[in-house]
Amino acid sequence: MQIISTKEAPQAIGPYSQAIVSGDWVHTSGQIPLDAAGQKVAGGIEEQTEQVFDNLEAVLRAAGASLAGVVSVTVFMADLAEFAAMNAIFARRFGEHRPARSTVQVAALPIGARVEIAAIARIGA
Numbered sequence: 001m002q003i004i005s006t007k008e009a010p011q012a013i014g015p016y017s018q019a020i021v022s023g024d025w026v027h028t029s030g031q032i033p034l035d036a037a038g039q040k041v042a043g044g045i046e047e048q049t050e051q052v053f054d055n056l057e058a059v060l061r062a063a064g065a066s067l068a069g070v071v072s073v074t075v076f077m078a079d080l081a082e083f084a085a086m087n088a089i090f091a092r093r094f095g096e097h098r099p100a101r102s103t104v105q106v107a108a109l110p111i112g113a114r115v116e117i118a119a120i121a122r123i124g125a
Contacts, residue, residue: 008058010034013110018059021123026063030076030118031055032110045082045114049089052117060121068097069125075103076116086115 004019004026005011012018012029019028033041033048034055041051053067060066077086083103090101099119109116 002063004059004063006058006062008036008062009055010036010038013038019063021063024123026060026065026121026123028056028059028119028121030074030116031059032113032116034111040111040113045085046089048114049086052115053089053093056117056119060119063121064123065121065125067094067121069121069123070094070097070099070119071122072120073099073101074118075101076106076109077103078106078109078114080105082114 002021003017004021006018009018009031013034016029019026031052032055033051035041035051036058041047057067060069075086075090077083080103
């Protein structure tokens with residue numbers, strides 16, 4: 001296994017890694033709307049979702065993967081009433097690629113985030 005760490009995404013805020021590579025697979029930790037310096041982005045669900053995708057792309061890139069290789073995504077949301085806004089950004093960022101996905105509403109997320117996304121991707125896909 002290989003631990004992935006990049007300065008292009010926020011550092012883990014607990015005892016875990018940004019991602020782990022195992023064989024041809026990368027498993028990202030859930031990304032929240034912090035910029036690379038660790039500051040929460042201003043704005044609502046749209047701005048937060050964009051930042052989460054920026055972070056996911058940076059972590060995947062550091063592991064030799066990309067959004068195109070993502071096979072599964074888990075989305076955690078503070079309020080499913082914001083699903084349509086998150087989903088529009090999700091669709092745009094993935095383009096024609098459609099990974100498997102689970103989306104759940106949770107009672108709370110770290111730093112008061114509105115959204116957190118974790119992914120599993122195949123390297124080189």
